[in-house]
Amino acid sequence: MPVTDITTDPENLQMTLLAEFDAPATRLWHALTDPRQLERFWGPPGWPATFTAFDFAVGGRAEYHMTSPHGEASRGAWEFLRIEDGTSFEVLDSFVDEHGAPLEGFPSMRMTFAVDAAGDGSRLTSVTYFTSLDALEQVVAMGAVEGSRLALNQLDAVLQSLREYAQGKGTRTELLDDTHVRITRLIDGPRDLVWRAHHDADLMKKWLLGPDGWSMTECEIAQKTGDRYRYVWEQDGVPDSGFGFEGESLLSEPTRRAVTTEKMIGMDGPSTVNDMTLYEEDGATLLTILIEYPDKDTRDMILATGMTEGMEASYARLEEQVIRA
Template structure:
């Protein structure tokens, strides 16, 4: 993982994050000063960032918000204090409301420096946040700043490398992020609009979301609108291959063609639901599918992973590529 150290200093009133990357300083500068690239990693998993303003000049301002799986928004703003391309920049980073005004009850704006330096293997980021008081430092740490910053910056490798280099040929990958969160990634060599349709339209879902060979989707009902419900059922092709089963849930968030968040519950059981956060990123005609799954506890997480979930998803995604290739050929 890129982040190698996060430390707090109560006497100096600072939090320092250090991360190393296999990319030159110029590339690191580029991703931190291009809002479209920056928003691909600035928010931690489950809270992606959207930059709505980005005035990269001394005295200029950037505004962004991070959106939770349930649609809540956390707003922030930067005021650029100094810029030294490509070595770094300095901002005032503050919590703001939806109108860009300082948010009541939150710590005051913090001075934050981003320094990029060359290393024998690429480059290093040294990010230092300066707080106005020990109380402000403690409050931000208690809000999960150390964990959130670490998870956010650990997403930067795939942006620096490019999606094809990062994921091509590696199949479906499963990463355990913590006790309740698992991240699944798979590159699909098709544009984002097609991949989005394949996750939303029943006639396409029934062609690929089948898991291992020997199963068919006998029921596929989808209302992709927020508050809408879906229901899937599968049955074996031959009666002795297994028992019929299904999932149902509700759409909590829909931002076509990039993000959809749903609950998932095994139909007919009292098992707890999971939260499935699907996000799509396109680059060079390929789309990275990321599914962030939130489990109720580590025991449920481990039980689901032990079922061979990763292998079943890989079989489905490989089938998806074939379906989309055939769909494109008929256009």
């Protein structure tokens, strides 16, 4: 993982993050100063960032919000205090409301970002300066240490092209913690078509089938936030073999993000939350699904069913039956 260390220094009222990357310093600088690149990693998994303003100049301002799977927003703003092109910049980072005004009761912090060459790669050093011990403890209690680690550990995928990062590697499953799993798959086709393939019943019946020998017999799709969905499959020629999933759309942002609950039809117990995002580059789309399980045992039980292999069979069929059709 890129993040090598995060330390807090209560005596000097600082938090320092160190990370190293297998990419040139110029590439790392571009990722830190381009809002479209920042959106891919600034928010931790499940809270992706959207930058609505980005005036990268001394005295300029950036505004962003991070959105949870349930649609809750956490907003922030940077005021650019200093810029040394290609090597470092400094901002005043504030929690803000929907109008961009600082939130009462939340601290503002000075942050520095320094980019250096490190062997064949690059190094990021980010230091956050607090005005009081209470402010440092408040931000740490809000999850800043682990949130920063999870967010910056996504940067590896940004620094490579999508095809370098994912092409030919199939469906990949990463365990993020006891209850969160990240699934990634490069689909060799445009984002709009990948989104439509997930929201058009006729298309879904062509590819969302898992291993060969199964058919989708029910396909009711959640098209917008609040809608419910229901999917049922049956093994060809095998009576009473049907099973399915149902759930509700928690968030729909065409053609970028769709968050749903998921529960096996007829089963008791809590649902999972499936957070799908799509990012397109050079005609290919990186599909990422962050799955939140109710507990570790449920996570392990579902992964042991061969979920990853079944998803790979479906995504390969998506490319063959939809993208290349």
